[in-house]
Amino acid sequence: MSQTSNRESCLPPGLPTPRAARDGLDREFWEAAHRHELVVQRCRDCLTFQFGPEWICHNCRSTDLGWHRVSGRGRIYSWQRVWHPVHPALKSACPYVIVLVELPDAGNVRMVGNLLGDPREEIRIGSAVEAAFEDHEEGHTLIQWQRSDR
Amino acid sequence: METIKDKVAIAGIGETTYYKRGTAPVSEFRLACEAIIKAADDAGIKVTDIDGIASYADDRNDASRLATALGIPDLAFANMFWGGGGGGGSGAVANAAAGIAAGYAKNVVVFRALAQGQFGRFGQGSRAPSISGPAAYTLPYGLMSAAQMFAMKVQRFMYDHHVEQDAFAAVALASYHHAQFNPRAVMHGRPLTREAYYESRWIVEPFHLFDCCLENDGAAAVILTSAERARDMKQKPAYLMAAAQGSDYRQNASAHNQPDYATSNFKTLAPRLYEMAGIGPKDVDVVQSYENFTGGVVMSLVEHGFFSADEVNEFCTFENFAAPDGKLPLNTSGGNLAECYMHGLELVVEAVRQVRGTSTCQVKDAEIALVASGPMVTPVSDLILRR
Secondary structure, eight states, rough: BBOOOOOOEEEEEEEEOEETTTTTTTTHHHHHTTOOOOOOEEETTTTTSSSOSSSOTTOOOOEEEEEEOOOEEEEEEEEEEEOOOSSSTTTTTTTTEEEEEGGGTTTTTTEEEEEEETTTTTOOTTTTEEEEEOOOOSOOOOOOOEOOOO | OOOSTTEEEEEEEOOOOETTOOOOOOOOOHHHHHHHHHHHHHHTTGGOOEEEEEEEETTTHHHHHHHHHHHSSSSEEEEOOOSTTTTTHHHHHHHHHHEEEETOOOSEEEEEEEHHHHOOOEEEEOSSSSEGGGGGGGGGGOOOHHHHHHHHHHHHHHHHHTHHHHHHHHHHHHHHHHTTOOTTTTTTTOOOOOOHHHHOOOOTTTTGGBOOOEEEEEEEEEEEHHHHHHHHSSOEEEEEEEEEEOOTTTTOOTTTSSSSSOOOTTTTHHHHHHHTTTGGGGGGGGGEEESHHHHHHHHHHHHSSSSOOGGHHHHHHHHHTTTTTTOOOOOTHHHHHOOSSSTHHHHHHHHHHHHHOOOOOTTTTTEEEEEEEEESSSEEEEEEEEE
């Protein structure tokens, strides 16, 4: 798992910043990201992973749920290259690439992030990627993805 | 099992002028009132005969305010279909039909009104400084608009089934073609060529500009009543053969974790719809399929059984989608792409016109019209109308 921090962020500042939900449901997810750890919610009864987190396991309805640290290694399940900015902060940031990454060591749950590197490069579904933690001045950490297949 | 089949009909349709987004000369509420009054006139009933109001997508024009403004003496049914996007266009009609079949109300209007100058646009990202909950897993990464919400589903669908961009072009070209015959359409007089489609800028890959719906101002309404009463009204009734609502397994999973991802979300609904109607896809003469983005239309047609996912490149051609002679005339008013983005209620209105025989792109002897509302959102909904 990449530990790069203090890097220049992939997208410019000014986008909505993430904060933990007031009900506490995903506080551990964001706190772990800040520690540069990737965690996924997992049922302690049936061991099913789920993301985003919920108050109940969708597989067995147990409410005994915990957080499981995963490797951060994944593969691209789908992707998009954004050319039209829909937020003032993105006016000069296009194109940028959003990837949907599935995590084989977390029951193939998926996460959304930006693909780091040249946004005009060819992107292939199935490519290996790994999590990179992007610390922001506002105090939050985003989970980004970088290619690991070369 | 007792269903609404053949018990309810759409007896009246009404639409305001359709405007480019932000240019309606009157308020959204007044547009809603105008469409409702026109639908009552079309049905040949008094506005005060309306005793039910239904809508969807959290329409801002509250049923009680409308009933008050319109002088409706007895509001016996007020109903809102859950969910956003275009998923509720048929669902609101389905709920109105259920209200009539159950005896709650006699004449229910379903309406939708939009004035984006007054209330802001759909296609823009949130300006909130911070965000929590499911949106926190996407917005900070610049995934903020409807096009961005659905692009990766379509991308994965293309990958899984080797779908080519030409299939999506066919949907856009057919819609624009139909709009050239429809004086109500905002794109009337502005035809689209294949070259212009491919030369148009990317909004987000895999969507070109012309793969994306319009944003418009206006209002539309339809009046439902019992099949028995409809026979004595002014217009030829459009009978409901079937209506259905639904969502597949865990389709609201956050951060794009729907187990079946590259889907328009009609897989569990479509079999129920056809079962209620007692027909199959081969019996459908004309289809109005909600277009947020062309790729979703193609997925929706697959899930309604018109062709298989592996036949997409072969079937999805301009010729097959063009009325009146195509194998599967599609979005014959121009729909959300080229008539007006009235959140898909204009597709219900067009389906009524087709079974009445009064469309500007009339399919010859059209008996049965299918409306699919909402691809890729949850819940979604469907209607089958017959003459």
